Amino acid sequence: MTTRMQVLRLLGEPPVRGPLDLAVRSEATFQGGRRLLIDYAGDEDERIPAYLLIPEAGPRPATLRGAYAGPPVSENLFARPPSPQAPGRYPAVLAVHQQAGNYFHPKNQNTEPSKHTIERVEPDRVTISALSSNGLWACTYDFFATHCTFTMTRMPADKKYWVLYEGTPGGQYDDDDWWMTSAVNTPQPMTVNHEGDIPAPEWIAFGDPRLNRTLVLWHHEDDAFPDHFYQMERKMTVFGFGRKKTQKFLDNVPQHFSIGFLETTNPAAISRALPEWDKIKIKTQ
Numbered sequence: 001m002t003t004r005m006q007v008l009r010l011l012g013e014p015p016v017r018g019p020l021d022l023a024v025r026s027e028a029t030f031q032g033g034r035r036l037l038i039d040y041a042g043d044e045d046e047r048i049p050a051y052l053l054i055p056e057a058g059p060r061p062a063t064l065r066g067a068y069a070g071p072p073v074s075e076n077l078f079a080r081p082p083s084p085q086a087p088g089r090y091p092a093v094l095a096v097h098q099q100a101g102n103y104f105h106p107k108n109q110n111t112e113p114s115k116h117t118i119e120r121v122e123p124d125r126v127t128i129s130a131l132s133s134n135g136l137w138a139c140t141y142d143f144f145a146t147h148c149t150f151t152m153t154r155m156p157a158d159k160k161y162w163v164l165y166e167g168t169p170g171g172q173y174d175d176d177d178w179w180m181t182s183a184v185n186t187p188q189p190m191t192v193n194h195e196g197d198i199p200a201p202e203w204i205a206f207g208d209p210r211l212n213r214t215l216v217l218w219h220h221e222d223d224a225f226p227d228h229f230y231q232m233e234r235k236m237t238v239f240g241f242g243r244k245k246t247q248k249f250l251d252n253v254p255q256h257f258s259i260g261f262l263e264t265t266n267p268a269a270i271s272r273a274l275p276e277w278d279k280i281k282i283k284t285q
C-alpha cells in the first residue's frame with residue numbers, strides 16, 4: 001500500500017456537506033465582469049465569507065471562480081450562470097435537502113443524480129418516481145390538473161430531511177409580497193419571518209398584491225416540528241417544512257407535500273381546497 005493510500009485510509013470518509021445556503025453581501029461591477037462578496041454555510045454553525053468573480057459572458061460560456069477565506073471547498077461551485085433573482089440559487093418548486101447525499105433539488109452543481117421513471121400516464125395524472133444514485137432516498141411526483149404532490153417514500157433510518165419552497169411570488173421578490181398560514185390568516189409582508197410549527201392543516205400560502213392568486217404549499221401529515229420562512233437578501237423567498245435555520249426535522253416516510261395555485265386569496269377557500277386535492281389523489285390511486 002502506498003503512503004498516500006495509508007493516509008487516505010486513516011482520514012476515513014469525507015465529511016458530509018450540508019446545504020450551501022448562499023447569501024450575497026455586496027456586489028461590485030467592473031469592466032469584464034462582477035465581483036460578489038458572499039458567504040455560505042461551512043457547516044451548521046459556521047458561515048464562510050468568500051469573493052466570487054463572474055466574468056461577462058463572451059464567446060465561451062461564463063464560468064465562475066471563487067476565492068475563499070475559509071477552507072477550500074471547490075473552485076467551481078456553480079456550473080451555470082446564477083439566477084438573476086438570487087445569485088447562486090435557482091428558483092425552485094419543491095426542493096429537498098438532506099444528509100447522506102444531496103438529492104431531488106432542481107439541477108445545480110450540488111445536486112447529485114437520481115434515476116427517474118415514468119410510473120403512470122393517465123389523462124388526469126402523471127406519476128414520476130425518483131431514486132437517488134446511492135439508493136438511500138426515493139420519492140414520487142404526482143402531477144394533477146390542479147396541483148402536484150411530492151411524496152418522500154424512502155430515507156435512511158439515521159438521517160433527517162426538510163422540504164423547501166424557494167421562489168419569487170408574482171415573478172419577482174417584492175417587500176409587499178405576502179405569506180399566510182392556517183394560523184396566521186391575514187397576509188404578512190415578506191419582511192416578517194415565520195418561526196415555529198404551523199398547526200393543522202399545515203399549509204402556507206404566498207402571493208403578490210398585484211395578483212388575485214395564491215401559491216399554496218400543503219404538508220399532508222401534521223407534526224409539531226418547526227416550519228421556517230425567511231426572505232433571502234430581498235431576492236427570494238425560502239420556506240421549509242421541518243426546518244429551523246439549518247436544522248432538519250422530518251424523520252419518517254411516507255410524507256406528502258402538495259403545491260398548487262388557487263385563484264383566491266381567501267384563507268377559508270384555501271383550507272377548503274386542500275381536502276379536494278387529497279380526494280383527487282385517493283380517487284385515482
Ligand SMILES: [Ca+2]
Pocket residue numbers: 197198199200202222223224225
Ligand atoms: Ca403542525
Ligand SMILES: [Ca+2]
Pocket residue numbers: 197198202222223224225226227241242
Ligand atoms: Ca411542522
